[in-house]
Amino acid sequence: MLKPTTRRRWLVVLIVLQIVVLAGMALSSEAAGWYGKEIKLKTAPVDPRDLFYGDYVILSYEISRLDRRLWTGSEQPERREIVYVKLRRAGGEEGIYEAVSVSPEHPDTTGDEAVLKARVGYVAPDTIQLTYGLERYYVPEGTGRELEEQREEMLVTVRIAPWGQARLMSLILP
Amino acid sequence: MSRKWLEKESPRWVREDIISSEQAERLLSLYDEKKRAVGILPILGSLLVGLGILTYVAANWQAIDHIWRLLLLIVVMTGFYAAGDYFHRRGDRLLGIGLLAVGLAAFGGSIFLVVQMYHLLLAQSTAFLLWGIAGVLLVWLYPSRVLFFYTAIVLSISQGYSLSDTEQFNLYAFLVLAIGLGAYWLKHRDGWMAWVLGLSLLAQTTIWIGMEEWTIVWFYVPAMALYAAADWLKAKRDVYGLQGSVLTGMYFFGFIMVMFADDVPVLSFSADERLRSIVFLFVFAGLLAVSLLGKLSRHRIATAGDWLLLLPWFFIPAGADLLYLLALAFYSLYVLWHGYDEQWRFRINLGTVLFLFATLLAYTRLAWDFMDRSMFFLIGGVLMLLLSWYLGRRRQRALSDEGGDDHA
Numbered sequence: 113m114l115k116p117t118t119r120r121r122w123l124v125v126l127i128v129l130q131i132v133v134l135a136g137m138a139l140s141s142e143a144a145g146w147y148g149k150e151i152k153l154k155t156a157p158v159d160p161r162d163l164f165y166g167d168y169v170i171l172s173y174e175i176s177r178l179d180r181r182l183w184t185g186s187e188q189p190e191r192r193e194i195v196y197v198k199l200r201r202a203g204g205e206e207g208i209y210e211a212v213s214v215s216p217e218h219p220d221t222t223g224d225e226a227v228l229k230a231r232v233g234y235v236a237p238d239t240i241q242l243t244y245g246l247e248r249y250y251v252p253e254g255t256g257r258e259l260e261e262q263r264e265e266m267l268v269t270v271r272i273a274p275w276g277q278a279r280l281m282s283l284i285l286p
Numbered sequence: 287m288s289r290k291w292l293e294k295e296s297p298r299w300v301r302e303d304i305i306s307s308e309q310a311e312r313l314l315s316l317y318d319e320k321k322r323a324v325g326i327l328p329i330l331g332s333l334l335v336g337l338g339i340l341t342y343v344a345a346n347w348q349a350i351d352h353i354w355r356l357l358l359l360i361v362v363m364t365g366f367y368a369a370g371d372y373f374h375r376r377g378d379r380l381l382g383i384g385l386l387a388v389g390l391a392a393f394g395g396s397i398f399l400v401v402q403m404y405h406l407l408l409a410q411s412t413a414f415l416l417w418g419i420a421g422v423l424l425v426w427l428y429p430s431r432v433l434f435f436y437t438a439i440v441l442s443i444s445q446g447y448s449l450s451d452t453e454q455f456n457l458y459a460f461l462v463l464a465i466g467l468g469a470y471w472l473k474h475r476d477g478w479m480a481w482v483l484g485l486s487l488l489a490q491t492t493i494w495i496g497m498e499e500w501t502i503v504w505f506y507v508p509a510m511a512l513y514a515a516a517d518w519l520k521a522k523r524d525v526y527g528l529q530g531s532v533l534t535g536m537y538f539f540g541f542i543m544v545m546f547a548d549d550v551p552v553l554s555f556s557a558d559e560r561l562r563s564i565v566f567l568f569v570f571a572g573l574l575a576v577s578l579l580g581k582l583s584r585h586r587i588a589t590a591g592d593w594l595l596l597l598p599w600f601f602i603p604a605g606a607d608l609l610y611l612l613a614l615a616f617y618s619l620y621v622l623w624h625g626y627d628e629q630w631r632f633r634i635n636l637g638t639v640l641f642l643f644a645t646l647l648a649y650t651r652l653a654w655d656f657m658d659r660s661m662f663f664l665i666g667g668v669l670m671l672l673l674s675w676y677l678g679r680r681r682q683r684a685l686s687d688e689g690g691d692d693h694a
Contacts, residue, residue, distance in 0.1 A: 116375045119427055123371050126423050127364055130393050133416055134400060138356065141404035167402070192453060231452065248407040280405040 144279040148271030151199060151209040151226050152284075153246075155266040168250040169283075171268065175199070175211045175228075176247075180238045184215040189240055193232045197242065200225050206267065214240060226272050246270060246280045289317040328373075328381035336366075336388040352403045359399060363392035374428060383430045390436065393420050410451055414444030415459050422466035429470075434479050438467060438486045445490045455494045463487065480527025481534070484512060488535045503552050504566070506598055509535055510573040513596065517580025525584075529592065536595045537617070537640070540610040543600065544651050547607035552600040563601070570598060588627075591620035607651070615644040619669060626677045641670070 114122070156172045175197060183189055195216055199209035201224040209226060213219065221227055233241035246268070267284040296310040305313070339362065350358070366389035374382025394417040400406070401413055421437030441463045448456035463486055471479050492505040509532045516528035543550060553563045574593070581587045595617040599609040622637025624630075645666040 114427065120371055120375070122427050123367060126420065126427065127367055129423075130363065130396075130420055131360055134356065134360065134393075134396050137397070137400045137406075138403070141400075141406070168405075243407075245407045246405070249405050250402040 140277060141279050144273035144277045145271050145281060148273040148277075148279060149226055150207075150269060150271050150281075151201075152207050153268045153270060154208055155268060167252075168248045171247050171249055171266075171283075173244070173246070173268070175242070176244075177239050177241050178211050178214055180236075180240055182211060182214045183240060184213050184219075187216075189214070189216075189232050189235050191232055191234060195230055195232055195242070197228045197230050197244075198225055199228060208267070214242070227276070228270075228272065228278055229276055244278065246278060249280060249283055289314065292317060328378065329384045332381065332384040332388055336391070352399075355399055356396060356403075359392055359396040363389050363396065365389075366392060370428075379430075383428060383432055386424060386428055387432060387436060390417075390421055390424055390433070393417060394440070407451070411444050411448035411456050411459070414440055414447060415456065415462065418444055418459065419462055419466070422462060422470070425467075425470060429474055431476065431479060434467065434470065435482055438463065438482045441467075442486045442489060445493055449493055449497070453497065455497045460487075460490050460494070463490065475521060475524055477523035477527035477530075480524055481531045484528045484531025485534055488512065488531060492535075501551050501553055501562075503550075503598065503600060505535075505539075506596075507566070507569055507573070510570060510577070510596060513592070514573045514577035514580060517577045517584065517586070520584070525586070529589075533592060533595055533617075537614065540595060540614045541647065543610040544607050544614065544647055547600075547610070550600075552603075552606070553598075554601070554603060566598070567601075588624070591617070591624065594620060611644065611648055611651070614647065615641065615666070618644050619673065622673065623677070641666070 154174045156174050156176060178197070185195075189195060193216070195214050196218050197214050198212045198219045198221065200212045202208050202210045212225070214230075219227060228244055230242040230244045233243055235241075249268075269281040269284065270278055271281055272278045292314055296305070296313065299305050300307050300310050366385050370382045370385030370387075370389055372382075373385060376382075394413075397413040397417055401410065418437055418441035421433060421440055425433040425437055441459050444459040445456050448454055448459065463483075467479075467483055468487075471483050488505070488509055491508045492502070495504050496502055513529050513532040516525050516532075519525050519528070553559055553566055555563055577593075578590070581590060594613050597613070599613060600606045602609060618637055618640035620637075621633055621640060625633030625635075625637050645662060648662040648666075
C-alpha cells in the first residue's frame with residue numbers, strides 16, 4: 113500500500129507527464145507551422161454525403177488517387193504500406209503542388225519540390241489510392257454545411273516540417 | 287439485502303426466539319441506509335459538477351481561443367486530480383475516485399482538443415492510447431474498480447479507432463491493456479475486473495485475427511486457451527470472472543450465428559480448408575483436454591456444462607444456426623440449474639434472462655421448415671416447468687434428509 117504522501121508525489125509526476133504530452137503534441141504541430149515549407153493542394157470533388165461529418169469535413173485531394181505509372185518501387189505497392197509522394201510546384205500563380213512520383217523510400221528533392229508521407233489505401237489496376245492524414249478539417253460547429261455547398265475548387269494550405277510532419281493549416285475557398 | 291426487508295422480518299425472529307431484540311437492533315444498525323446514501327451523493331455531485339462545467343464551457347467554447355481552451359482544460363484536469371487526492375487521503379474514497387475520474391476525462395478531452403486544433407486525422411487511436419496509459423498509471427496509484435473499467439474501455443476504443451482509421455492492429459493498445467491492467471488484476475484479484483479484462487483482451491484478439499484476414503472463427507483458440515487456463519486457477523472469483531468473459535463472448539458469437547449464420551465466414555472441410563480445419567480441431571481438442579484436467583484436479587467437473595457454448599458447432603454447416611440456438615438455450619438452462627444447485631441468486635437470474643432471450647431469439651429468427659414457431663415457446667415453457675418441478679422436488683428431498691420440517 114502506498115503512503116499518502118508518496119502517492120501524492122506520484123500523482124504530481126503523473127499530472128506533469130500528462131501536461132508534457134499535451135504540450136508536446138501541440139508544440140510539434142506548432143513547430144511544423146513555423147518551420148514547415150508551405151505548399152498548396154487542390155481538393156478533389158467528393159461525394160457530398162461523405163463530406164460533412166459532425167464537426168469536420170472530409171477532404172479528398174487530387175493527389176489522393178494517383179496514376180499507377182508514378183510508382184517507382186521495384187515491387188508492387190501493398191495495401192497499408194507507407195510510401196513517399198514527391199510533389200512539384202506547378203506552373204500557375206497559386207503555388208499548387210502536383211504529384212511527380214510515389215516511392216517506397218524517401219526521395220531526394222530540389223527547391224520547388226516537397227515530400228509527403230502517405231499510406232496506401234487500395235491498389236487498382238491503373239491507380240493507387242493514398243491517405244495522407246490530412247483528410248479531416250475541423251470546423252466550428254454548424255459551418256460544415258456552408259463548406260459543403262462551396263466544395264468545388266477548394267485549395268488547402270499544408271506546411272511540411274523538415275522532419276516530415278505535415279500540418280493542415282487552412283482551407284481556402286474560391 | 288435491503289434494510290426494509292430486515293425491518294419487516296426481524297420482529298418475527300424476535301417473536302420466535304431466534305434472536306433477542308437487542309441482537310435485532312444490532313443487525314439493523316449494520317445496514318444503515320444513511321451511510322449508503324451518503325456514499326452515492328458525492329459521486330452524483332461530482333458528476334453533475336463535471337457536467338455543468340462541461341456544458342458551460344461547451345456553450346462558450348467557440349468564443350475561446352484554442353490555446354486558452356487547452357490551458358483551461360489543463361487547469362480543470364489538475365484541479366480535479368488534486369481534489370480527488372485530497373478526499374481520497376481524507377478517507378472519502380468514493381468521492382476521491384469520482385473526482386480523479388473526472389480529472390482523467392479532462393485529460394482525454396484535452397487530447398481531443400489538440401487533435402481538433404491541428405486537424406490530426408491519424409491520431410485518434412494514439413489519443414485514446416495516451417488516455418489509456420494515463421488511466422493505467424492512475425489506477426495503480428489509486429486502486430479502484432471504476433478506474434479499471436474506465437481504462438479498459440478507453441484502451442478498447444483505441445483499438446477500435448485503429449481498426450476504422452488505419453485498418454491496422456494497434457499492438458501498443460493491446461500490450462498496455464494486457465500488461466498494465468493484467469498485472470494490476472494479478473495483484474488485486476477481483477471477479478468483475480477479471481471479466482472486463484478477459485472480455486477486452488478477447489475483443490482485441492478477435493480484431494487482430496480479423497485484421498490478419500484469417501477466418502474469424504480462429505478466435506475460438508485464444509478464447510478456449512483463456513477458458514482452459516482459468517480452469518487451473520484456485521480462487522472461484524478468478525475462474526468465474528475469466529471464464530465468464532469467454533462465455534459472454536461465445537454467447538454473443540452464438541447470437542450472431544443464429545441471426546446471420548450464412549454471412550459469417552467459418553471453417554469447413556472443403557478441399558482448400560481441410561488442413562486448416564484439422565489443425566483447428568487438433569488445437570481445440572488439446573485445449574479441451576487441458577480444461578478437463580483442470581476441472582478434474584480442482585473438483586469442478588460440474589462446470590463442464592459451459593462446453594455446450596464453447597464447442598465449434600459451425601463445423602456442421604447444414605444446421606449451424608439451429609445448433610447454435612440449441613447451444614444458447616441449453617447453456618442458459620444449465621446456468622439456471624447450476625445457480626439453483628449453488629443457491630446463487632445472480633446465476634439463477636442470469637440463467638432465466640438468457641433462457642428467455644434464447645426463446646425470443648428462436649421466435650424472431652425462425653422458420654425452420656420442420657418446426658412451427660409456437661413449438662419453441664411450448665418447448666421452452668415445458669422445459670422451464672420441468673426444471674422448476676425437478677428442482678423443487680430435490681429441495682424437498684434435501685430438506686427431509688436433513689430432518690428439517692418445511693412449513694414454507
